Amino acid sequence: MQIPEYYNPVARDIAQALVDGFDKHYRLFRECNRGAKALFEAADWQGVQRAVQGRIQFYDERVAETVARLHGEFHAELLDDELWQQAKLYFVGLLANHKQPELAETFFNSVFTRILHRDYFNNDFIFIRPAISTEYIESDPPSYRSYYPSRHGLAGSLLRIFRDFGWRRPFANLRRDIALALRCAAEFLQGQWPKREANFQIQVLSSPFYRNKGAYVFGKVINGGAVYPFALPVLHDADGGLRLDTVLLEPWRIGVLFSFSRAYFLVDMEVPSGYVQFLRSMLPTKTKAELYTMLGLQKQGKNTFYRDFIQHLQHSNDQFVAAPGTRGLVMLVFTLPSYPYVFKLIKDVFGSPKEVDHATVMRKYQLVKRHDRVGRLADTLEFSNVAFPRARFADELLQELRQHAPSQIEENNGRIVIRHLYIERRMKPLNLYLMSCDADEKARVVRDYGLAIKELAAANIFPGDMLFKNFGVTRYGRVIFYDYDEIEYMTDCNFRVMPPAPNPEAEMSGEPWYPVARNDVFPEEFGTFLLGDPEVRRVFLQHHGDLLRAEFWQRRQQRIRDGHLEDFYPYPEEMRFINRYPQRFGARP
Numbered sequence: 001m002q003i004p005e006y007y008n009p010v011a012r013d014i015a016q017a018l019v020d021g022f023d024k025h026y027r028l029f030r031e032c033n034r035g036a037k038a039l040f041e042a043a044d045w046q047g048v049q050r051a052v053q054g055r056i057q058f059y060d061e062r063v064a065e066t067v068a069r070l071h072g073e074f075h076a077e078l079l080d081d082e083l084w085q086q087a088k089l090y091f092v093g094l095l096a097n098h099k100q101p102e103l104a105e106t107f108f109n110s111v112f113t114r115i116l117h118r119d120y121f122n123n124d125f126i127f128i129r130p131a132i133s134t135e136y137i138e139s140d141p142p143s144y145r146s147y148y149p150s151r152h153g154l155a156g157s158l159l160r161i162f163r164d165f166g167w168r169r170p171f172a173n174l175r176r177d178i179a180l181a182l183r184c185a186a187e188f189l190q191g192q193w194p195k196r197e198a199n200f201q202i203q204v205l206s207s208p209f210y211r212n213k214g215a216y217v218f219g220k221v222i223n224g225g226a227v228y229p230f231a232l233p234v235l236h237d238a239d240g241g242l243r244l245d246t247v248l249l250e251p252w253r254i255g256v257l258f259s260f261s262r263a264y265f266l267v268d269m270e271v272p273s274g275y276v277q278f279l280r281s282m283l284p285t286k287t288k289a290e291l292y293t294m295l296g297l298q299k300q301g302k303n304t305f306y307r308d309f310i311q312h313l314q315h316s317n318d319q320f321v322a323a324p325g326t327r328g329l330v331m332l333v334f335t336l337p338s339y340p341y342v343f344k345l346i347k348d349v350f351g352s353p354k355e356v357d358h359a360t361v362m363r364k365y366q367l368v369k370r371h372d373r374v375g376r377l378a379d380t381l382e383f384s385n386v387a388f389p390r391a392r393f394a395d396e397l398l399q400e401l402r403q404h405a406p407s408q409i410e411e412n413n414g415r416i417v418i419r420h421l422y423i424e425r426r427m428k429p430l431n432l433y434l435m436s437c438d439a440d441e442k443a444r445v446v447r448d449y450g451l452a453i454k455e456l457a458a459a460n461i462f463p464g465d466m467l468f469k470n471f472g473v474t475r476y477g478r479v480i481f482y483d484y485d486e487i488e489y490m491t492d493c494n495f496r497v498m499p500p501a502p503n504p505e506a507e508m509s510g511e512p513w514y515p516v517a518r519n520d521v522f523p524e525e526f527g528t529f530l531l532g533d534p535e536v537r538r539v540f541l542q543h544h545g546d547l548l549r550a551e552f553w554q555r556r557q558q559r560i561r562d563g564h565l566e567d568f569y570p571y572p573e574e575m576r577f578i579n580r581y582p583q584r585f586g587a588r589p
Helices: 009-041 045-055 058-074 081-094 101-115 149-164 174-189 251-256 272-282 288-294 298-314 358-370 395-404 430-436 439-458 504-508 523-530 534-548 550-561
Strands: 144-147 201-205 209-211 214-223 226-236 242-244 331-335 341-346 381-389 409-412 415-425 471-473 479-481
Touching: 009 045, 009 058, 009 081, 009 101, 009 209, 045 209, 058 101, 081 101, 101 298, 144 149, 149 174, 149 201, 149 214, 174 226, 174 242, 201 272, 214 272, 226 251, 226 272, 272 288, 288 298, 298 381, 331 395, 341 358, 430 439, 430 471, 439 471, 439 479, 439 534, 439 550, 523 534, 523 550, 534 550
Parallel strands: none
Antiparallel strands: 144 201, 201 214, 209 214, 214 226, 226 242, 331 341, 341 415, 381 415, 409 415, 471 479
């Protein structure tokens, strides 16, 4: 970018207003995250949920405030190109010693694109690439702490780690829990664990990660060139104290904690890039976009994702095609075979019998964004005015877009611009998966399908349309729900028993012989639509036959209305210390 010879003081004031808007956002963001410690100590689980849900709105609120300020004080919509370029240069200068420069650059982009038309979205006006490096930003306190077992021993170092977090609620038996964690580590590494006298260190992120009813401690043991990552979930004991629930040592299991199907963490970070760098050293398969998103910095995750996506487009040549699976009545879904995501847009006209509209579908997706996804709902990245190269679209897909969503696309200058788009991780549709797997795998995945529905119900989510085509199977074999146009809160549904037919003719009729309100649900009907395959039916009825009875759903509703929050573990329950070593907790093996 060519530096103008003359600097306008208005450009400097605009840049300062942008920094002020971002700094206010991040101050409120950190205050919310710091509050998670007190909520965890007080076992205020409803408060934790409210904090995660409320925090999602912070960013858009601050962007709107800053846009209004720039309009009100500077008539931003009337400013010329040169002044915006100068404002960007001043803005870069103000970030020289900033602790969150990459987030501030994204904030600049968000404000700017609210003010000017997308034709201006080029490198002269927004940050296409980062202008400020985040590699060596100092944090106070540091992003991670180091402990040296050569001084205090392994158990002693772990004791210090947990005491340094300063939780006011004491551990029920921390020495017992640490002994169990070290025993698991020794069994996992089978003699490769560093010797006590070795000169190695333990690095631990300075802030715990809070989510649902747990706090998570992330760290790694370093011994020369060997690195051993670990995660330690901390829960409340039945008697009111704290305890370590398990230890996770496999990188892929630790990575599951950051899955797209989980709720975002509450973490107090002065330098978020430091946390992302540390986590990537533990979890090299996780992208920066995924980590920023799971740390509650969704806009930064979106920005980083889009940069990665543009880079992928430049280094690939396959075409966008319709996603495999049954065509949806509400969403048009396409994919790029070389990229592990699907792209979804809302059709202009929905097929029968859908009775929702565009605004309702968008609210459903926002509901999922704000709700605890309990490992069973796919998170989405939501974009506006996304430009794609026209040449990368297969002709058949382009015809579908023109036919089913003409109001959502714009074609010009060799580009396809999609006005509103959802992007989510690609999975294999469950209906296709069931047709291609063997009998044992079919039985396993049907059991997990039923478990997914039960876990969603416990989290106050009724999927609505439970057909197999609306669920996907992840690379780890987990069943996830991803079609949200009929999703409802459990507490908004009326689960009913079908009344007996007054006569045989009524029972054979295609029309119901009883009145049906909008939110009435008759679980007895589920089997008619879901269980046509005899083997699927057998396994489903064996493990989840209660899902076909209204009583199951009514009981779940009552627990939710009573304020009960279920426990969800992002790891197998058999890994929990209380199940793995029951005798150490006063229970019989």
